[in-house]
Amino acid sequence: xxxxxxxLPPVYSPLWDLxxxxxxxxxxxxxxxxxxxxxxPPWSYTSLxxxxxxxxxxxxxxxxxxxxxxxxxxxxxxxxxxQEIDAVCELLDSMGRLGIPxxxxxxxxxxxxxxxxxxxxSRGGALVTGYDHSQMLDAPLTEYGEVSEAQLWExxxxxxxxxxPVAESAGVKLAMHPDxxxxxPIRGLGRIMRSVDNFQRLLDLAPSEVNGVALCQGNFTLxxxxxxxxxxxxxxxxxxxxxxxxxxxxxxxxxxxxxxGQTDMVACMRAYRDxxxxxVLRPDHVPxxxxxxxxxxxxxxxxRLFAIGYLKGIREAVYGETV
Numbered sequence: 001x002x003x004x005x006x007x008l009p010p011v012y013s014p015l016w017d018l019x020x021x022x023x024x025x026x027x028x029x030x031x032x033x034x035x036x037x038x039x040x041p042p043w044s045y046t047s048l049x050x051x052x053x054x055x056x057x058x059x060x061x062x063x064x065x066x067x068x069x070x071x072x073x074x075x076x077x078x079x080x081x082x083q084e085i086d087a088v089c090e091l092l093d094s095m096g097r098l099g100i101p102x103x104x105x106x107x108x109x110x111x112x113x114x115x116x117x118x119x120x121x122s123r124g125g126a127l128v129t130g131y132d133h134s135q136m137l138d139a140p141l142t143e144y145g146e147v148s149e150a151q152l153w154e155x156x157x158x159x160x161x162x163x164x165p166v167a168e169s170a171g172v173k174l175a176m177h178p179d180x181x182x183x184x185p186i187r188g189l190g191r192i193m194r195s196v197d198n199f200q201r202l203l204d205l206a207p208s209e210v211n212g213v214a215l216c217q218g219n220f221t222l223x224x225x226x227x228x229x230x231x232x233x234x235x236x237x238x239x240x241x242x243x244x245x246x247x248x249x250x251x252x253x254x255x256x257x258x259x260x261g262q263t264d265m266v267a268c269m270r271a272y273r274d275x276x277x278x279x280v281l282r283p284d285h286v287p288x289x290x291x292x293x294x295x296x297x298x299x300x301x302x303x304r305l306f307a308i309g310y311l312k313g314i315r316e317a318v319y320g321e322t323v
Contacts, residue, residue, distance in 0.1 A: 001319055002241075002272050004311055005063055005280040006304065010051045011035070015301055016058050022308045026280050027060035029100075030067040031091075043069050043091035045098070052098050063280045064175075064240055065095060066104040075109045076144060077155040085159060089166045096170025102239050102279065103167075104214045106177040107156055109189045110142050113180035118297035120254050126287035126303070127294050130254030131181050141188040149190035153205075156192070160206040167210045175214035175239040176202055182219050183250050194250075196223050196230055203237055216242035218285060221263045222250045228264070231271035241272070241281035243311060255285045255298065258310045265310075269318040283307030 005026035006019045011034070031042035032051050040046045048065075055062045069087035073080045088105075095103060106112070115129040116136065122128045167174050182194035192198055199213055215238045221227050231238065245261025246253045258265060272281075286303030288294040 002269075002277055002315060003063070003280045004308060004315065005282045006308065007066060007282055007284075007299075008055070008060070010054065012054065012058065015304075016060070018301060018305060019308070020059055022305060023312070024308060025060060026063045027055045028064045028066050028104075028280065028282050029055060029062045031065065031069075033067075041069070041087065041090075043087055043094060045094040048091075048094045048098055048100070052100065062098075062100050064102040064104055065091070065100055066240075068103075068105050071105075072110060074159050075107060075152065075155055076147060077151060077158070081155075081158075082162075085162045088159075088163050092163065092166045092170045092172045095172045101171070102173045102175055104175045104177055104240050106179075107152060107193050108179050108191060109147055109152065110144055111186060111189060114186065115297075117254075118294065122254070122287055123257060123260060124290070126257070126289050127297070128255040128287045129285065129297050130248075131252065133181070133183060133186075133251040136186060139187050144189070146185070146188040147190050149184060149192050152190050152192045153201075156202075157205055160211065164206055164208050164211060168208060173210050173212055173239040175212055177214040177242075178216050178219035178223070180216070180219050181250050181253070182222055194223070196220070196233070199234070203234075212237040212239040214240040214242065216244070216284065217263060217268065218242065218244040218246045218255070221246060221261075222248075222253060228267045228271040231268060232275055235275040238272075238275070238277055238279070240279060241277070242284040243268070243281045244284040244286075244307075255287065257287055258283065258307050266314050266318060269314050270321075273318055281311070283311060 007028040010030045010032035052062045074084045116132045118129045120130045179191040179194045184191040245263045285298040288300040289302040292300040292302045
């Protein structure tokens with residue numbers, strides 16, 4: 001059965017207790033970039049061991065790492081990329097030694113996930129994030145100028161050639177997160193993980209049992225009109241799931257409550273059941289609800305608790321069906 005997880009900071013916070021009180025025992029963890037010991041980088045064995053132990057001491061199993069060493073040079077093919085890739089290889093080796101099975105990464109150059117607003121009023125006055133590409137058309141290029149999609153594919157291939165053998169040896173699955181938003185270019189930077197076809201190209205680019213997909217539903221539902229069919233298409237290549245929802249199209253959309261977007265969440269849960277997915281999903285990009293802080297838009301505590309309850313409910317309903 002699919003496991004519901006939450007992304008938790010690498011150092012204890014009250015959110016850990018709230019999530020545990022909701023019955024969640026799986027953690028999606030982060031590297032601890034704020035606390036260095038003995039000059040060991042966050043992706044070293046000793047640093048990751050401390051993070052893993054911290055989660056376990058609070059009753060969580062560390063199921064996924066969803067943060068990364070710096071990768072800008074690797075994505076852009078710049079001098080120094082081999083050193084960045086070496087850090088990824090050390091991370092994967094450390095994860096394998098510690099029994100952490102999935103690394104979620106992405107290939108968005110420089111800008112990562114983007115929004116043009118973090119204060120859109122939604123149901124009951126809750127605040128959500130949104131993106132309007134028309135507001136970005138006059139935005140200046142970044143310091144890296146124009147970067148083509150062909151360059152990104154070439155650099156991704158180089159990266160995968162280096163890291164896949166390490167991941168295979170370590171027994172760690174590589175789950176590629178889609179571009180957010182799934183548009184190209186943005187500020188002169190190409191973005192390649194933005195369509196279902198391109199994800200198939202990723203899988204074909206480096207065939208391996210560890211080369212797979214982080215199926216972030218908020219992005220994939222902007223790429224297709226039949227998300228359950230895409231889930232079934234990728235099937236055993238789905239290593240990790242972000243279950244969230246949006247309203248709109250790639251060029252203009254906003255986040256929604258999990259029960260208020262354009263995706264049939266129950267149909268998606270049925271698809272995960274039908275393909276036998278037994279990994280973890282986590283809610284993502286939740287609304288900021290009354291009484292909570294919008295300082296970390298998309299990740300407020302109360303919105304997460306609503307999402308966990310909703311996802312637990314539809315999971316119970318779907319897995320309890322007679323098939």
